[in-house]
Amino acid sequence: MAIGAIAKKTLQTFQVYLQGFVHLFYPHVCLQCASEYLSKDQIICSHCETLLPYTDFAKMQNSPVDKIFWGRIKLLKSISILFYTKESIVQKILFELKYKQNKKAGLLLGKLIATTLKESIEFDQNTYLIPIPISKVSRRKRGYNQSELICESIVANGFNVPIYKGLLKSKKHTSQTHKDRVQRGIYLDNIFKLTHFNMLSNKDIIIIDDVLTTGATIEAAYHCLLKANPKSISMVTAAYTLD
Numbered sequence: 200m201a202i203g204a205i206a207k208k209t210l211q212t213f214q215v216y217l218q219g220f221v222h223l224f225y226p227h228v229c230l231q232c233a234s235e236y237l238s239k240d241q242i243i244c245s246h247c248e249t250l251l252p253y254t255d256f257a258k259m260q261n262s263p264v265d266k267i268f269w270g271r272i273k274l275l276k277s278i279s280i281l282f283y284t285k286e287s288i289v290q291k292i293l294f295e296l297k298y299k300q301n302k303k304a305g306l307l308l309g310k311l312i313a314t315t316l317k318e319s320i321e322f323d324q325n326t327y328l329i330p331i332p333i334s335k336v337s338r339r340k341r342g343y344n345q346s347e348l349i350c351e352s353i354v355a356n357g358f359n360v361p362i363y364k365g366l367l368k369s370k371k372h373t374s375q376t377h378k379d380r381v382q383r384g385i386y387l388d389n390i391f392k393l394t395h396f397n398m399l400s401n402k403d404i405i406i407i408d409d410v411l412t413t414g415a416t417i418e419a420a421y422h423c424l425l426k427a428n429p430k431s432i433s434m435v436t437a438a439y440t441l442d
């Protein structure tokens with residue numbers, strides 16, 4: 200055997216050992232059922248994916264998500280793909296996305312959104328996805344904006360439209376988790392700003408976020424985006440909280 204071939208064989212053997220070692224400490228298994236039958240890009244196996252708590256709101260007239268915005272803002276479509284409950288697989292996926300730097304969670308959520316969008320919304324190059332922005336501090340901590348990651352996966356999964364990244368956070372503010380809805384309404388006023396908004400004029404825009412709770416964030420983004428004079432505004436989130 201030539202020296203080159205020996206070196207190659209040794210390297211391959213080393214790689215196999217290394218993979219086994221890595222697998223021992225960081226097993227690549229389904230987040231839900233611990234099955235090992237999943238590709239390197241998957242966070243849950245294909246079987247668990249079919250068992251996720253889908254809302255099917257996209258097929259429904261006057262869905263619970265539509266009702267959240269009644270009397271507040273006029274969205275063309277409002278869709279959430281999954282139910283979010285505590286201790287559920289959806290919570291685990293979102294936790295991976297937001298606190299474990301696990302981009303695979305964003306890939307999955309984008310794929311699920313793309314599947315629904317392709318069935319329920321007509322789109323062309325005049326359709327824009329707009330990720331809800333996060334603060335610079337959160338972005339630095341996480342390494343990415345999770346809504347932007349979801350948008351990129353939506354596009355990669357066949358809902359092939361431009362992503363507009365000109366919606367920005369305009370003020371520094373703290374987490375609103377413990378603030379009540381009324382306070383949030385006041386607090387969220389003017390938290391967003393737009394740059395290069397001429398490109399959104401007469402366009403169909405779809406705001407994308409990870410979770411829908413009170414709808415206050417979407418409402419604030421909606422009012423900001425209205426200034427760009429779009430043809431329509433829709434919103435899609437990966438999950439919807441029941442509490």
Ligand SMILES: [Zn+2]
Pocket residue numbers: 229230231232233234243244245246247248
């Ligand atoms: Zn599984």
